[in-house]
Amino acid sequence: MNKPVEVYILSGFLGSGKTTVLKRIVDECKKRDQKLGIILNELGDTNVENHLFEDEKMYELLNGCICCSIQDDLKMTLNQFVENPVDVLLIEGTGVANPNEIVEALATPEFIDRFSLLSIISLVDASNYLDYQSIFSSSKEIRTLLKEQITSASLIILNKTDLVSDKKLDKINLQINKLITHDVPVVQSSFGEVPADVLLQTRIRTLKLSEEPKTCGCSSTCDHDHSHDHVNHAAIKAIKLEDLPVVEKKIFEKWLKELPNDVLRGKGIIQFKDDSALYSFQFASKKLAVDKVEGTTSQKPIMILIGNSLNVEEIRASYEKTFLQLSR
Ligand SMILES: Nc1nc2c(ncn2[C@@H]2O[C@H](COP(=O)(O)OP(=O)(O)OP(=O)(O)O)[C@@H](O)[C@H]2O)c(=O)[nH]1
Incomplete structure (x- = not known):
């Protein structure tokens, strides 16, 4: 074997900052001449970031969360790596995944000897942490999920520290340290800049299966019985907007920033007025970042918005009013 x-x-x-860290790990593994595989999971039915990993053996699991509704897809994908092994496999869950569920898939009899889980790296967004913990500006689902992501980690990266004050950072560190019971390191970073040896250190030696099978509370599509304890994150949805017109960057940015606070994340491909290039964009922490898509791409302008209990109709109406009516 x-x-x-x-x-x-x-x-x-x-x-x-998961994808940001993923890119760092990919670069490091390449330097080490390791053969790499990547599994990327997205809530929506489109991955707008696949151009970032064109050279890698990458599988995209779309339209659901590998921690519940598409567990079978994850198993099928893992089988591909059993048949065609790589040295290192990186699995990035959706932002609402509970990593324990992925651990559980790796720990089944068919895979336990084929995969060796070295670390669960959990990213914590310092710029939003306190808001997400607040009962006034967040939901119980989000708070539970964040807790699970922290408590299941073997390494915690407190990222986006450039966006918060030292005082806030101290407060966040204190709160995180109250949640972790084991000797789990918490490293601070901005743009995932963590030394490679810290990032890639082996922190898990054995896989542990949870003891008691419980009924899953994931969603209506998940009717299996398996051992996990996680939040029902069905309220977190992705909306996809296609056939985007060419937009003015300033108007686009203003529109994103004025979206309701329930919109936690945006990403996609966009074309700006008076510019023939396509740009991939990221909207997180109420900040827009754009990056020119280099080379040829078959991707078309598209926008994915992810959030908690989103009012889809309201967002669609505001989108149509701002972009479609203006472009007519
Ligand atoms: N200011 C700041 N921005 C960051 C930092 N880390 C990542 N970003 C930006 O935040 C945005 C989201 O980062 P990603 O790495 O895509 O986050 P993700 O966790 O993969 O996001 P999902 O796709 O929603 O799961 C991008 O625009 C990043 O460039 C940081 O430390 N500071």
């Missing part, structure tokens, strides 16, 4: 594939799971809430 081949050597087990070394696995790292990246977890963390929407926009916390």
Whole structure:
């Protein structure tokens, strides 16, 4: 039998910096000449970030969360890596995934000797942490999910520290340290800049299965019985807007920033007025970042918005009013 594939799971809430860290790990593994595999999971039915990993053996699991509604897809994908092993497999869950569910899939008899889980790296977004913990500006689902992402980690990266004051950081560190019971390191970073040896250190030696099977509370599509304890995150939805017109960057940015606070994350591909290039955009922590898509791409302008109990009709109406009526 081949050597087990070394696995790292990246977890963390929407926009916390998982893909940013994933890119760092990919670069490091390439430097080490390691053969890489990536599993990216998105809530919506489109991955707008696949251009970032064109050279890698990548599988996209779309339209659901590998921690519940598409567990079978995850198992099928893991089988691909059993048949064609790589040295290192990176699994990035959706921002609302509970990493324990991925651990559970890796710990089944068919996979336990094939994969060796080395670490669960959880990203915590310092710029939103206190708001997400607040009963006034967040929901119980989000608070429970954040707690699960922290308590299941073997390494916590407190990211986006550039966006908060030292005083706030101290407060967040204190709160995180109250949640973790084991000797789990918490490293602070901005743009996921964590030394490679810290990032890739082996922190888990054995997989543990949870003891008591419980009924899953994931969603109507999930009717299996398996051992986990997690939040019902069905209220967190992705909306996809396609056929986007060419937009003015300033208007686009203003529209995103004025979206209701329930919109926790946005991403996509966009074309700006008077510019023939396509740009990938990221909207997280109420900040817009755009990046020119280099080379040729078959992707078309598209926008994915993810949030908690989103009022889809309201968002669609505001989108149509701002962009479609203006472009007519
Ligand atoms: N200011 C700041 N921005 C950051 C930092 N880390 C990541 N970002 C930006 O935040 C946005 C979201 O980062 P991602 O790495 O895509 O976050 P993610 O966790 O993969 O997001 P999801 O796709 O929602 O799961 C991007 O625009 C990043 O460039 C940071 O430390 N500081």
